[in-house]
Amino acid sequence: MIELKNIHKIYQTKNDNVTALNDVNLSIDDGEIYGIVGYSGAGKSTLLRLLNGLEKPTDGEVSLAGKALNTLKKATLRKERQKIGVIFQHFNLLWSRTVLENILFPLEIAKVPKSKRKKRALELIKLVGLEGREDAYPSELSGGQKQRVGIARALANDPKVLLCDEATSALDPKTTEDVLELLLDINRKLNLTIVLITHEMQVIRRICDRVAVMSAGQVVEEGKVTKVFRNPQEEITKQFIRQDTSADSEDTIAILHELAQKYPEGKIARLAFQGEQVRNPFISKISRTCNVDINIIQGNVQESQDSTVGSLYVQVTGDTEAVEQALAQIKAFDIEIEVIDYA
Numbered sequence: 001m002i003e004l005k006n007i008h009k010i011y012q013t014k015n016d017n018v019t020a021l022n023d024v025n026l027s028i029d030d031g032e033i034y035g036i037v038g039y040s041g042a043g044k045s046t047l048l049r050l051l052n053g054l055e056k057p058t059d060g061e062v063s064l065a066g067k068a069l070n071t072l073k074k075a076t077l078r079k080e081r082q083k084i085g086v087i088f089q090h091f092n093l094l095w096s097r098t099v100l101e102n103i104l105f106p107l108e109i110a111k112v113p114k115s116k117r118k119k120r121a122l123e124l125i126k127l128v129g130l131e132g133r134e135d136a137y138p139s140e141l142s143g144g145q146k147q148r149v150g151i152a153r154a155l156a157n158d159p160k161v162l163l164c165d166e167a168t169s170a171l172d173p174k175t176t177e178d179v180l181e182l183l184l185d186i187n188r189k190l191n192l193t194i195v196l197i198t199h200e201m202q203v204i205r206r207i208c209d210r211v212a213v214m215s216a217g218q219v220v221e222e223g224k225v226t227k228v229f230r231n232p233q234e235e236i237t238k239q240f241i242r243q244d245t246s247a248d249s250e251d252t253i254a255i256l257h258e259l260a261q262k263y264p265e266g267k268i269a270r271l272a273f274q275g276e277q278v279r280n281p282f283i284s285k286i287s288r289t290c291n292v293d294i295n296i297i298q299g300n301v302q303e304s305q306d307s308t309v310g311s312l313y314v315q316v317t318g319d320t321e322a323v324e325q326a327l328a329q330i331k332a333f334d335i336e337i338e339v340i341d342y343a
């Protein structure tokens, strides 16, 4: 288990102090995929650097498997750090070495006997699906393949934890899907704990078990991914979800504003549902029983790690009481509602 307790990180620069983390508390279970999402400058990379012991907190405690990093001797800390692999947005490969040589490199550093290195590297190449490309140079690989090399290299010394800093941010959507699939696969095969930071809610939805939403150095919301998607509490979380469901596109927002002005008595809402609820014809039922019109503005059904999550943006119009009654009935179907004011 990874634990962060009351973590503060203040960077001292020439002219002032920058608070990068402000009282962060998190615990990450063994074998889970834990996502951290936030906009640029939220403190995500700082947090990751504290996890692998590359930097020290100004205050608070980081512990791995019950051991507080700040109490470890240098040699022990170095050993502990070997149990943590890291992958990056820009892959950080050695450009003058082949795929195989890139993967051999961490084994050389860890002084694995020469006779064992090549066998291990070839196993890793197979694990990440790069068979046949052993002798290629990084410049001859696609972005997705480069990240596969990054993953193989990070796993070379059998880490318990893999930290991913925007590992898919430089990749196109299809390649992102493939790399996320690979991460999910190795998480299951190796029971590897994965901590993944990103500014894309889609990445969180696809493979994470739990998520922490960060803003200005703090964790503002935390929980199981399906729960947070169904019932986000903070405005920033709602924004990330709208980004993922494409409901923040200019076209959709323009339509929402137009409808809000045209039917000022109506209510615009995001309905969030999960699993079997996707198949319930609740819209026509409620429209009939409550005597309201329900205009579907935008909707989608998306896959999460263990379920499907659906979002539907609707406008409910009719007389005020009927609209209220319809919203109450939707809730009674166990569908989460977030009423959004677009006026």
Ligand SMILES: Nc1ncnc2c1ncn2[C@@H]1O[C@H](COP(=O)(O)OP(=O)(O)OP(=O)(O)O)[C@@H](O)[C@H]1O
Binding pocket: 011, 012, 013, 018, 019, 020, 038, 039, 040, 041, 042, 043, 044, 045, 046, 047, 199
């Ligand atoms: N070495 C440093 N010295 C001074 N300030 C720093 C340093 N590293 C980070 N910061 C500051 O700490 C804050 C958090 O930075 P951090 O890199 O952790 O954010 P992030 O969430 O990873 O952002 P991004 O999504 O852009 O990578 C920012 O205000 C940043 O300017």
Ligand SMILES: [Mg+2]
Binding pocket: 044, 045, 046
């Ligand atoms: Mg960063």
